[in-house]
Amino acid sequence: MSTAHTHLPQITERQALVLRLVVRDYTRTATPVSSKTLVEDYGLRVSSATIRNDLARLEELGLLTHPHTSAGRVPTDAGYRYFIEHLMAEGQLPLTEQRRINHQFHQLGLELHQWLQLSAAVLADTVHNAAVVTAPRAAQARFKHVQLVSTYGNSVLMVLVLQDGTVRQQGFMSPQPMQQEKLTALSERISVRWRGLTAADLEGLPNENLSALERAVRDLTIAAMTEANRSSNVEAYREGIRHLLAQPEFTESSAIDRAMTLLEGDWLAASAMPQVRAADGVSVILGRNPEGIGLGDYGLVLSQYGVKEGLVGALGVLGPVRMQYERVIPAVRYMASLLSGLVWSMFGPGDTDWATDQTQADRED
Amino acid sequence: MSTAHTHLPQITERQALVLRLVVRDYTRTATPVSSKTLVEDYGLRVSSATIRNDLARLEELGLLTHPHTSAGRVPTDAGYRYFIEHLMAEGQLPLTEQRRINHQFHQLGLELHQWLQLSAAVLADTVHNAAVVTAPRAAQARFKHVQLVSTYGNSVLMVLVLQDGTVRQQGFMSPQPMQQEKLTALSERISVRWRGLTAADLEGLPNENLSALERAVRDLTIAAMTEANRSSNVEAYREGIRHLLAQPEFTESSAIDRAMTLLEGDWLAASAMPQVRAADGVSVILGRNPEGIGLGDYGLVLSQYGVKEGLVGALGVLGPVRMQYERVIPAVRYMASLLSGLVWSMFGPGDTDWATDQTQADRED
DNA sequence: ACTTAGCAGTCGTTAGCAGGGAGTGCTAGA
DNA sequence: TCTAGCACTCCCTGCTAACGACTGCTAAGT
Numbered sequence: 185m186s187t188a189h190t191h192l193p194q195i196t197e198r199q200a201l202v203l204r205l206v207v208r209d210y211t212r213t214a215t216p217v218s219s220k221t222l223v224e225d226y227g228l229r230v231s232s233a234t235i236r237n238d239l240a241r242l243e244e245l246g247l248l249t250h251p252h253t254s255a256g257r258v259p260t261d262a263g264y265r266y267f268i269e270h271l272m273a274e275g276q277l278p279l280t281e282q283r284r285i286n287h288q289f290h291q292l293g294l295e296l297h298q299w300l301q302l303s304a305a306v307l308a309d310t311v312h313n314a315a316v317v318t319a320p321r322a323a324q325a326r327f328k329h330v331q332l333v334s335t336y337g338n339s340v341l342m343v344l345v346l347q348d349g350t351v352r353q354q355g356f357m358s359p360q361p362m363q364q365e366k367l368t369a370l371s372e373r374i375s376v377r378w379r380g381l382t383a384a385d386l387e388g389l390p391n392e393n394l395s396a397l398e399r400a401v402r403d404l405t406i407a408a409m410t411e412a413n414r415s416s417n418v419e420a421y422r423e424g425i426r427h428l429l430a431q432p433e434f435t436e437s438s439a440i441d442r443a444m445t446l447l448e449g450d451w452l453a454a455s456a457m458p459q460v461r462a463a464d465g466v467s468v469i470l471g472r473n474p475e476g477i478g479l480g481d482y483g484l485v486l487s488q489y490g491v492k493e494g495l496v497g498a499l500g501v502l503g504p505v506r507m508q509y510e511r512v513i514p515a516v517r518y519m520a521s522l523l524s525g526l527v528w529s530m531f532g533p534g535d536t537d538w539a540t541d542q543t544q545a546d547r548e549d
Numbered sequence: 550m551s552t553a554h555t556h557l558p559q560i561t562e563r564q565a566l567v568l569r570l571v572v573r574d575y576t577r578t579a580t581p582v583s584s585k586t587l588v589e590d591y592g593l594r595v596s597s598a599t600i601r602n603d604l605a606r607l608e609e610l611g612l613l614t615h616p617h618t619s620a621g622r623v624p625t626d627a628g629y630r631y632f633i634e635h636l637m638a639e640g641q642l643p644l645t646e647q648r649r650i651n652h653q654f655h656q657l658g659l660e661l662h663q664w665l666q667l668s669a670a671v672l673a674d675t676v677h678n679a680a681v682v683t684a685p686r687a688a689q690a691r692f693k694h695v696q697l698v699s700t701y702g703n704s705v706l707m708v709l710v711l712q713d714g715t716v717r718q719q720g721f722m723s724p725q726p727m728q729q730e731k732l733t734a735l736s737e738r739i740s741v742r743w744r745g746l747t748a749a750d751l752e753g754l755p756n757e758n759l760s761a762l763e764r765a766v767r768d769l770t771i772a773a774m775t776e777a778n779r780s781s782n783v784e785a786y787r788e789g790i791r792h793l794l795a796q797p798e799f800t801e802s803s804a805i806d807r808a809m810t811l812l813e814g815d816w817l818a819a820s821a822m823p824q825v826r827a828a829d830g831v832s833v834i835l836g837r838n839p840e841g842i843g844l845g846d847y848g849l850v851l852s853q854y855g856v857k858e859g860l861v862g863a864l865g866v867l868g869p870v871r872m873q874y875e876r877v878i879p880a881v882r883y884m885a886s887l888l889s890g891l892v893w894s895m896f897g898p899g900d901t902d903w904a905t906d907q908t909q910a911d912r913e914d
Numbered sequence: 915a916c917t918t919a920g921c922a923g924t925c926g927t928t929a930g931c932a933g934g935g936a937g938t939g940c941t942a943g944a
Numbered sequence: 945t946c947t948a949g950c951a952c953t954c955c956c957t958g959c960t961a962a963c964g965a966c967t968g969c970t971a972a973g974t
Contacts, residue, residue: 218937231947236938254937254954295719331696333710335896343708343716345698351708351718354660355895368737425790426809444791530720531700583966596918601967619925619966918973928963936955944947 195245198230200271202238203247207259207267211506214432216256261470261505264483268468268509277514281310289522296349299526301421303499307519308424311512313503314447319419320490320497320527322348325412327378327386327405332367334358340367342401344408347380348495349531352408359396374401383409418497422447433481433504442480446502466513466520471505481505485512489520490527499523560610563595564603565636568612571604572624572632576871579797581621626835626870629848633833633874642879646675654887661714664891666786668864672884673789676877678868679812684784685855685862685892687713690777692743692751692770697732699723705732707766709773712745713860714896717773724761739766748774783862787812798846798869807845811867831882836870846870850877854885855892864888 195203205226209217219235222228228235239257242248247263259267276282288306300317308315329345338361344352378386386406394402425447433439469484483505490496499519501512560568570591574582584597584604593600604622607613612628624632641647653671665682673680694710703726709717743751751771759767790812798804834849848870855861864884866877 216937220937232937233939233947233949234945237946240939250938252954253939253952254935256937295717329696329698331694331708331710333694335714339895341710341714341895343696343710345696345706345708345718349700349706349718349720351716352660353710353714353716355714372733423813426806426813429805429809440794441791444794448788448791530704530706581966585966598918598920598968599916602917605968615967617925617966618923618968619964621966916974918971920970920972922967922969924965924967926963926965928961930961931959932957933959934955934957936953938951938953940951941949942947943949944945 195242196238199238199242201228202235203242203259203263203267204271206239206242206248206257207264207271210258211508214504214506216251216258218256221256259506261472264470264505264509265468268513272510272513275510275514277511277518281515282518285310285518285522296530297419297421299523300419300497301423303519303523304421304423307499307501307515308427310515310519311501311503311508312424312427313501313507313512314422314424314428314443315499315501316447317421317499317523318497319350319421320348320495320523321350321412321418322346322495323493324382325350325409327381327409329375330371330378330401330405331375332362332371332401334362334364334367337361342404344405346409346412350412352412354404354408356400356404359400362397370397374398378405383413428503431504433506439481443482443502446479446482466517468509468513479505483507483509485509485516487516487520489523491524491531495527495531497523497527560607561603564607567600567603568607568624568628568632569636571607571613571622572629572636575623576873579869579871581616581623583621586621624871626837629835629870629874630833633878637875637878640875640879642876642883646880647883650675650883650887661895662784662786664888665784665862666788668884668888669786669788672864672866672880673792675880675884676866676868676873677789677792678866678872678877679787679789679793679808680864680866681812682786682864682888683862684715684786685713685860685888686715686777686783687711687860688858689747690715690774692746692774694740695736695743695766695770696740697727697736697766699727699729699732702726707769709770711774711777715777717777719769719773721765721769724765727762735762739763743770748778793868796869798871804846808847808867811844811847831878831885833874833878844870848872850874850881852881852885854888856889856896860892860896862888862892 202222205222206217209221209225219232219239222235223230223232239248242263243250243257247260247266248257249260250257277285285306289302297319300319304315304317307317326347327344328347331343331345333341333343335341335355338358339355340358340362342354342356344354346352383406386402386409389402391399425444428434428443429440434443466485466487469479469486471479471481471483481504482502484500484502485507486498486500488496488498499516501507501516503512567587570587571582574586574590584600587593587600588595588597604613607628608615608622612625612631613622614625616623642650650671654667662684665684669680669682672682691712692709693712696708696710698706698708700706700720703723704720705723705727707719707721709719711717748771751767751774754767756764790809793799793808794805799808831850831852834844834851836844836846836848846869847867849865849867850872851863851865853861853863864881866872866881868877
């Protein structure tokens with residue numbers, strides 16, 4: 185877990201149990217939990233008064249709150265964090281779930297973007313919350329291959345393949361009409377010559393030896409690669425917004441607004457990515473959090489996937505702070521490993537010229 | 550307008566005006582409109598009692614309703630349809646709007662899928678509702694070009710370009726290791742030989758002359774093209790869900806559910822597309838409509854774009870039935886013409902082998 | 915024939931109030 | 945350290961009455 189370890193407060197065994205139960209119950213019912221409920225529903229062998237003392241202590245420590253005097257207790261963000269870091273039973277995703285996911289995942293013959301879309305959908309359905317998956321990318325775009333296809337007249341379709349597998353297509357007007365054979369030959373020549381170059385490298389090429397067409401191709405390529413390097417431009421696949429809408433906290437329209445903004449903008453990719461990159465496993469960002477990412481009543485479970493130092497993407501689940509971390513975290517972890525395996529099988533351990541550390545991704549299935 | 554002309558009921562001049570005003574007011578306020586409001590806010594030179602008579606007449610004709618006895622009037626679906634077909638001032642999109650859209654649209658150097666995404670976003674923002682844009686496609690997928698790129702070991706990335714500009718990329722394992730030069734030569738050979746063929750044509754090819762690798766490529770190509778032909782598989786770009794959520798009718802969660810289902814599923818593409826294809830211009834589908842497409846409280850303004858009989862896509866706006874058709878319809882029309890222009894400029898009038906009717910798309914800007 | 919003023923009647927909405935219930939906090943005792 | 949009991953707080957529900965926003969109708973005016 186990546187989140188900074190909060191100082192571990194002095195807590196008795198039973199208080200820990202109580203906190204765990206409050207979190208679990210609140211997660212399920214979304215209503216404040218009373219001492220009586222705890223005793224009766226979970227078969228505690230003490231009286232409700234005792235539990236009330238524990239609840240008071242936990243509130244004193246800032247792990248629980250009170251909406252008002254005569255209401256039950258609700259976990260605070262700190263309470264959730266404590267739960268996640270110390271109290272949660274961090275298990276594997278249940279085998280049946282794993283099988284279900286594998287089953288849905290093993291439709292072969294999909295393209296990368298379909299895989300990612302599917303992953304987001306499967307993840308969203310598994311955890312009953314919104315899921316986001318970003319496309320895997322290299323830190324620095326490098327040229328791999330270009331193909332020019334004549335469409336009609338002077339119009340040419342340029343298909344650009346980058347080393348991280350990104351394909352960009354773009355139409356443009358050739359300075360003069362060109363036959364397909366010539367275009368193919370040119371494509372091949374360029375492809376061999378430019379392999380592995382970055383946008384900066386291409387900028388540095390001398391102009392003299394290049395034909396007008398080559399210059400056009402080069403400029404478009406540079407533009408495309410520069411574009412690809414901008415981190416705000418990561419393609420993201422979102423699914424399961426309807427799960428969010430089903431949650432009771434969504435009756436407030438401000439909450440809806442915030443969630444939609446979080447999902448629609450590229451906030452996620454731009455702002456949360458660095459944090460995830462730094463973390464090693466799954467990291468959790470909660471509500472009104474200290475690091476300045478205001479999520480309101482939402483929590484975000486994030487992980488990166490892919491080949492470390494090479495091709496990496498991120499995936500995450502957005503839901504109410506009150507979400508089932510015991511299910512969500514393993515699900516995100518599992519999905520990340522599946523996607524890592526996918527990236528591995530599509531692109532391999534990485535070419536030496538763009539990936540220095542060939543970490544082994546764990547394979548599943 | 551494509552919708553079947555309902556029999557024109559006998560209506561006086563003033564009753565028409567009253568209907569227009571009710572629609573306009575209800576669109577703005579989302580609350581039932583009273584006779585008094587009409588007289589006072591719109592400066593009618595008659596008394597509220599007179600208007601009440603007109604309202605009663607319009608209700609008798611089925612164009613308005615009553616939520617309850619002591620409430621104002623609300624337009625029925627039929628009322629909206631009548632408004633749209635006979636009463637609405639069908640203008641151009643205001644020049645300032647056009648300019649704003651053009652401005653946003655003229656970021657050059659985008660790829661098709663970015664264009665479409667952008668279109669959806671711009672349209673959604675223009676009309677303050679959700680917008681959907683589907684990718685333009687040919688009725689029948691035809692092969693144009695293939696490029697095989699060796700990624701690592703036996704893994705090969707196949708980049709397939711179809712005649713409608715669709716690019717499909719897919720990784721697979723080659724039967725034996727291949728050098729890039731061989732792959733390039735093979736790609737070229739195949740590309741020339743298969744140009745213009747359909748999935749069915751490829752199926753019919755004799756197996757004997759093909760190498761194992763060629764057979765693999767062929768099978769993948771057939772699969773990809775078959776996939777591309779399935780109309781439920783149209784890529785769709787959705788934007789502006791947040792606008793919907795801001796609408797007052799969204800307080801009912803059932804309404805939210807329905808809208809999300811409409812947007813998330815590929816219902817739109819699969820079910821509404823044929824209807825749009827048949828229609829010539831912009832068509833409007835309303836709420837609980839006779840044709841069996843249940844939209845509940847939503848209305849849908851749809852149009853196709855692209856080169857008729859060749860490359861066509863659809864775009865539409867989903868919003869509450871109570872939406873500003875006077876703004877939405879011109880916006881959709883305008884956007885359709887922009888996208889038609891875009892398709893035209895990227896793919897031209899179409900090759901004779903897949904487009905018989907080379908209708909001129911109107912160009913803007 | 916159309917319009918208007920006036921009025922009765924309907925129905926939703928709101929405010930106010932009382933009662934019940936759920937929970938807590940505290941205290942005294944085991 | 946736990947427990948039982950009790951007072952207190954506060955929310956929620958249901959009820960009623962008053963209010964207000966409309967309509968629909970009728971009868972008179974133009």
